[in-house]
Amino acid sequence: MPSDTRLDVRKTYKLYIGGKFPRSESGRSYVVNDSRGRFLANAAAASRKDARDAVVAARKAFPGWSGATAYNRGQVLYRVAEVMEGRRDQFADEVVAGEGLTRARAGRSVDQAIDRLVWYAGWTDKIAQVVGATNPVAGPYFDFSIPEPTGVVAVLAPQQSSLLGLVSVVAPVVAGGNTAVVTSSRDRPLPAISFAEVLATSDVPGGVVNILTGSVGDTAPWLASHMDVNAIDLTGVAGDDEHATALEVAAVDNLKRVRRAPDAEPDWTLDPGLSRITSFLETKTVWHPIGV
């Protein structure tokens, strides 16, 4: 080896659970290739037990995250955007490698992902004013309805859009105060792990977002049937009707809120609207008499 070329230090890609980066408890990993089939890295293949651990971590983080002020959650999510911006090139590299985009398009995709986080960061303390209400009941009662987070949400992130898609499905869930167990794109997991590193170095409490790499088939059924998961977003199995239906059936066991898989992966560059926030909110109505 010529003495003027330095051997690069490769990164070990691991899972992100409860604010830590464990290997899969199964000890298994799988090869991640770039868009042209060249070896990029070995990624951890999450197992059902990793999924279980991630749910425990997400549940543990839920009271703190849902109980934080909306202002605080907005600050934290904006902080995530700031830290991403600082690692823009790294994300762009990973998107180029994984999605086969040109450098310029990958850069735009990273920019959009960061901007989307900023957009959702701003929603944390506004959503209640848009979807909440005071209800003019016909009686001497003060009656109001407020949105509250559903709880622990399993998010099957899209398979194609490895960063913009990922951010587009995770940010609304946590902006609403939920905690998330995310399964990343199987074939393009590297931006997800880098995103986890961003989360870990922002102010996001451990367990609020947990990221599992590997095949969605290994973990999603366990998440779908898990009795301590409150909702599931099936975006990651878009187009796979059979799989999606099986997951939807499993989700009925504890009546999870299900965001169904679309027929095909959506165009993530489009305006997302609010439905990804509201899909994972409950409405709580409170009554109190008015008297002296």
Next chain:
Amino acid sequence: MVSPVLTSSDVLDGAASSPAALRRFLHGLPGVDQVGCEARAATLSTRSIKTTSKAWALDLAVSMIDLTTLEGQDTIGKVRALCAKAKRPDPEDPSCPRVAAICVYPDMVATAKAALGSSGVHVASVATAFPSGRSTLDVKLQDTEDAVAAGADEIDMVIDRGAFLSGDFSRVFDEIVAVKQVCRRSTGQDAHLKVIMEAGELVTYDNVRRASWLSMLAGADFIKTSTGKVQPAATMPVTLIMLEAVRDFREATGRMVGVKPAGGISTSKDAIKYLVMVNETAGDDWLDPEWFRFGASRLLNDLLMQRTKMTTGRYSGPDYFTLD
């Protein structure tokens, strides 16, 4: 503070031992939720009392009336006429019960006493600078003494709402105790003491509950909603609070205290609603003129008309009943 006349049970021992203790006790009473209280009163108002129950309730209501005249224009003639009505409310119908009492100002007590004789109809006298109560304690006691001396069987006193609202509970308490003393007779035939809260001036149900307990602790034989001179006078919710108070007071002390809504109850329908509320709140022990009264002037004739309707099957008219 002077000691209360009654002997309280252990439960309430010390409740009135000092101004601070009295305040602590009254503020420690459970709160009243206005909306819930009014909703309960409204639900009780939906009871449908028909046929035999209605006939029974109408007679009971007649027997519970404190037939009242408290006007500046009252004369001896007016009071005598009212006494005649009290003894025989329906001259056409001897089965009609007499009312419980005549309620007059102190200067009319002697007249009423003479007119009622041995009929069994009591004479109740308002006292203590009724209706405002804004006078010195000496004057209030003298007012009471005059009425007692003239033969009043019952004294309807007003509490000092100003003192109550300014938080001087012990002043209100002491005044009731003092009036109660004046109600005593050497013969043992003490005048019964009704204490008027004037709920319309206390404004909140919490205050009505506190004033009720304060009065009972100080020795009231009856607690009464209103003077009839202030709006709102008697209401279902205020009476409900008082019925709960006498019920709970008996639970705590074993002593029964009566309740008298006064002012604004003018129809049989309303009177029956109150009786239903007594029945389902304090219980049927209170369904007795000894323990529940209506302070009213117009109610009697409506009850008489309804009684007649029950017996004749046709609606009656005011011309068939005496206006006294």
Next chain:
Amino acid sequence: MAFEYAPAPESRAIVDLKSSYGLFIGGDFVDGSGHAFKSVSPATEEVLAEIAEATANDVDTAVAAARRAYTRTWSKTSGAERSKYLFRIARIIQERSRELAVLESLDNGKPIRESRDVDIPLVAAYFFYYAGWADKLEYALPHRRGATTTPRPLGVAGQIIPWNFPLLMLAWKIAPALAAGNTVVLKPAETTSLTALLFAEICQQADLPAGVVNIITGAGETGRALVGHPDVDKVAFTGSTEVGKAIGRTVAGTRKSVTLELGGKAANIVFDDAPIDQAVEGIVNGIFFNQGHVCCAGSRLLVQESVYDDVLARLKRRMATLRVGDPLDKNTDVGAINSSEQLARIRELSAVGEAEGAERWSPPCELPDRGFWFAPTIFTGVSQAHRIAREEIFGPVLSILTFRTPAEAVEKANNTPFGLSAGVWTDKGSRILWMANQLRAGVVWANTFNRFDPTSPFGGYKESGYGREGGRHGLEAYLAE
């Protein structure tokens, strides 16, 4: 002397019952192709009428009628016109309120005081409320971005409702669906079809276009056929969690939109500083309203230990004044259990409560010889582990538990797979708001209980279902962006 209330029966004469009823499809009453079944009065076991059971073929016909009405008529009817139809229906309900109340009490067994003062007025109120939305749908989804079009209806809604509030649940379903521009096929519960069939007559009186509302009667099979029908775009169900889950599995993998309003095991939490007399009323209203046949019933009473004895004594005294009996008597507080099946379930779970060591108490009360009756009952000495503290009994049975601190109250209240409602009784404002925040339930009643209003969204967390009914939120379930 005791104050006995003489019988004060509401007259049945106002109700004109037919001996048999068909299905209401495409604007007409038609014979079903299935067998007839009997609808009985739960208070007397008297057969009120024979009801047609809709078969899968009938369901098909009804869905086709709804689709035709949707495509040809209702989707072309302006919001303003739809609005006026709903206002018209609301008015007719008010005009015929006494008839509806009597029929509801006759068929369901609930006291006339409740059907007259609660159910039917609310039915009219829900129609009035949603009537006004029909021509304002562009304001119904404020979180749509830059929309220039009005939100769209979903199409044909298949709606299945329970027997506890037959006509009220119909109103909760049909009013928002029609306001949003959908057409409906509604199946009432098999034990309480009659007011839904009278409502069909009201639709005729209102000249509602044929097929906009279709009422099909029947039991589980009919419901399954409706839910599974490929031409149904929207399924709305109120009922048991078990059936709700079955529906969830049926619609999995389809594009049908679903809302589920399911069971509950609400905690009614009484703190030591509660307005005690109103709290006792709230406890009674929470569990004995409608014989406890209420999904949001306050069936678990959590009392702070320091006031337990006092609350229990007051509750027992109050329960002794409850008047159980003839639903048509205007003085009845607690009516008949809706069916022999439900009575059996209540008896079974109550027996389990005793077997598990909880102490059972009912006030002395004479129950009629015929019909389905269960005395108001409380269980003391209940712990979280008891089945009567976990399972929905859906009857006049209250399980009483205690707690020491607010945190313990929250922990116990939330320790259930359900999350429909909760009650909090305390005079301390900040504690009310803290409790309301902590309780994982869709409706929190503070210093009140069992209040309903068309403007107020209602629905559950967790296994109590999803989606909201009432208010603007209730409209969302029937609209597509």
